[in-house]
Amino acid sequence: MNYHAKEMNPQKIGLLEGFWGNRNQLLSEVIIPYQWNTLNNRTEGVPLSHAVENFQIAAKEMEGKPEGTIFQDSDVAKWIEAAAYSLMHHPNSDLEKNIDELVRLIGKSQHSNGYVNTFFTAKGIEQRWSDLEMGHEMYCAGHLIEASVAYYQATGKRQLMDIMVLYANLIAEEFGPEEQKLHSYDGHPEIELALYRLSEATGNTRYMDLADYFMNIRGSIKKDPTGVTDKEGMVQKSRWLKSDYFLDDKPIREMTEVSGHAVRAMYLYAGVADQYRRTGDQKLWKALTNLWDNLEQKRIYITGGIGSQSLGERFTIDYDLPPDRGYTETCASIGVVFWAWRMSLIDPDSRYADMVEKEIYNGALSGISLDGKAYFYVNPLEVNPRVAAFRQDMEHVLTHRVGWYDCACCPTNIARLMGSIGKYIYSSTDTSVCIHQYISSETEIYLEGEPISLHQETKYPWNEEIQISLKMEHQKRFGLMLRKPVWCDEWTLEINGIACNSYRLEKGFIHVDRIWTDGDTVQLKLEMAVKLFQADSRAQDYCGKAVLMRGPLVYCMEEFDNGPQLQELLIDPESNFELEEEIVQSIPSVHILLDGYRQTIRTNSLYGPMKKTERTKVRLKAIPYFQWGNRAKDQEMRVWIRTI
Incomplete structure (x- = not known):
């Protein structure tokens, strides 16, 4: 496959007044401050987070032991990432000071060998890597790495990224194919995505190589077939928590059906897509397309929710999609966005951008209230509060959003998705510009060294009209790719107010290839019946x-x-x-x-x-x-x- 699309730095995409521009204003003014207060145990009426407090304890600035989940560090990491995206377009010196204070605490809690983890710091870092199935050490590391890259992009400050480079170096020294190293991987994929991202940010291919190693060894280590052992993260043994739950029952190149823990699955498949973009291994692409077809055709709710069983937060079998008892975790829908977006960069097929759209307007967005202060972990398609309150098999189904959770992975995850929404709008190749999502925004894309500015205005998803204005110094021939959503049967296209029929429809994209001039406008109207x-x-x-x-x-x-x-x-x-x-x-x-x-x-x-x-x-x-x-x-x- 010769298509190689480049994604945009979210810092280069400005959101304008409209559906997502307004929500990013809410992110800056309400959601991030609310979550900061909650992470610091300052929000009344919600479970205590302890997340910031844990780093104060690990930094020896406070007495006590870490509390919360074993992966509580990841809440801090995702909040930093969300806050970094907000800073890209809404500068805020007080917010930046709060992040810098967190970075100081993280740095002070770091061990001399580079290790960072509040739970195992208290437990004793000599026990690091002792619970790779459920300990979430590299999962937390991955989120901290992603946060460090986002904060560096937003501010140019390297301190957090330097901290995480030391940690990544430690992981690379202790894991790998060499005989003297550990031959294993984290039970919850995430470090792989982060290492690919860190490699791109630093230019050091060592991290890509390590991510490849984790991907390649997955499913090749024989484990106890009777189920997981009782570890810190989970104590319940069950047929639902065997190797397929961890997505390590077979090597990734042999996978054909989406399975296991839904969030783990999405992060893993997103990592496989990153690996394919790096290596071009056709066996990986075959696995990816088989997995995608299985998800899209047999194992996803119409809202984009995934994971139809609460025990194990997991997939079950084809067509088993109960509307009232499904798990449909917010984080899982966000994971679908990560995977679908990477598929878009590999294959110019609109079905991937259609999936991103399905999630950001339905499956993921339902996870946060309109005021930004309450959240769903589970997003059912049918609720009867009087029944849900009395059924054990519905105890995971809340009938209203709440201000926080003991396991609060979803609130900070939806915040970072909202903050980075701009990155899913555009991509480009050497000869084309692709518009994946219709969101009021502006950006500048370089084609063969020449800048082209795009200004998109729309009241989407309420209104069917989109206008795109182009600015450039010189006339230039390039292809403009406009997604025709799968739900749209009829559309009209005008260029400079004149109907355009000189286009081709290919794999769900309307391709317009012509010589463009400064001031050209494109009007697309999508029937929204x-x-x-x-x-x-x-x-x-x-x-x-x-x-x-x-x-x-x-x-x-x-x-x-x-x-x-x-x-x-x-x-x-x-x-x-x-x-x-x-x-x-x-x-x-x-x-x-x-x-x-x-x-x-x-x-x-x-x-x-x-x-x-x-x-x-x-x-x-x-x-x-x-x-x-x-x-x-x-x-x-x-x-x-x-x-x-």
């Missing part, structure tokens, strides 16, 4: 049901608008859909009004002979899935609704 989607009947929970979608947004129905007992509702597919613009917590939204019915069945006892039941015609209201639970707590909600 309301549609009903159905599922393959092998997905047994969805037979006879449909989902409302408009553009990239999945819609749902809430008790707040439609009353309780949502299972009684039926959609009329012939309904005339009406759009209603509303403001929800100061944020513009488009809701859908439609005709439907309520079919209420009451029998003299629990069961009775079947008889014809009258339907009452009702006017139904659907809202974007990511917005559910923001107007009232503990409401019934459904994505899939029966049809008449």
Whole structure:
């Protein structure tokens, strides 16, 4: 494959007024300060984090022992990364001082050999690498490395990156193919992504080589087949927590089905994509495409949620996608973005950017409230609070977002995704510019040494119109690739106000190859009709049901608008859909009004002979899935609704 796209530094992409520009303003003004206070145990009414406190203890500036999860350091790391992205476009000296203080603590907690980890510092670093399955040491290291690179990009400050280079050097000295080294890898993939990123930032291929080693040895070490041993991170033995849970039941080149712990899987497959971009190993590409096809066609929810079982937070089998008991962790949807984006850079096929879009507007975005101060760990597609409160197999399903978690991986992860959203908009090759996402933004791309400025304006995802303006010093021929979303059947394209028919549609992208001139404008209009989607009947929970979608947004129905007992509702597919613009917590939204019915069945006892039941015609209201639970707590909600 000869396509080699270059991704953009998020610092080079400015977000303008609009859906994501406004959310990044919220990130800067609300989310990052809220999370900082929470990481410092200063937010009332939520579980204590202890994350910053743990580094104070490790730095010997506070007495005590680390508290929280074994991977609590990663919360600090992801917050630093999110804050670094915010600083790129919203300079804030106080925020920078807070980060610098964290960097000082991390540096002071570092051991002379380079090791950084608050949990094993307290336990005794001679026990490092003693629990690679569940100890999360290199997982935490990976997140700290990624944070260090982002902070260096944002500020030019190298201190944190220098700290993490020392740590990466230690890992490289202690792990590898050489006989005297440890031949193993972390049970939770993440270090691989970080090492590829560190290698690019430093120009040192040693880190890429180490990442390749971790990828290549995975699945080749024989382990106890009876299940994991009782370690710090997990004590429960189960058939669901064997080697496939860790994604090490087989070498990566032999993988054909997405499996195991959903977040681990996404981080691993993203790492495989990084490795393929580095090596061009066609066996890796074959594995990647097999895995992608399995995910896209058989093991993902319509919202982009993944992981259909709570025990093990994992995949199960094809078409097993229960709407009310699925796990669908926010971090897993974020992981899909990481993997899909890397696939986009390898293969110019719109299905990968379509997947990024699905996640950022649905599966991931539902994980944070509109005000930025409450979060979902689990994102179900169906909620009945009265049932969820009494079922053991639904104890993971919260019926409203909360301010924090004992295991708070998701809040800081959604923050860093929001902060880096700009990097998923554009890419380029030597002869083309590709627009993957329609987000109001501006950037400058160099083609053969010449700068080309792009200015994109849109009210997407509420509105179907996109305008792109070009600025350049000289006329230049290049290809402009515009994604045609999979949900869009009709579109119009104009250049400088004149209809353009000289394009080709290839792998979901509209290719316009021409000589461009300073001041040229491109107007793309994507038909954004309301549609009903159905599922393959092998997905047994969805037979006879449909989902409302408009553009990239999945819609749902809430008790707040439609009353309780949502299972009684039926959609009329012939309904005339009406759009209603509303403001929800100061944020513009488009809701859908439609005709439907309520079919209420009451029998003299629990069961009775079947008889014809009258339907009452009702006017139904659907809202974007990511917005559910923001107007009232503990409401019934459904994505899939029966049809008449």
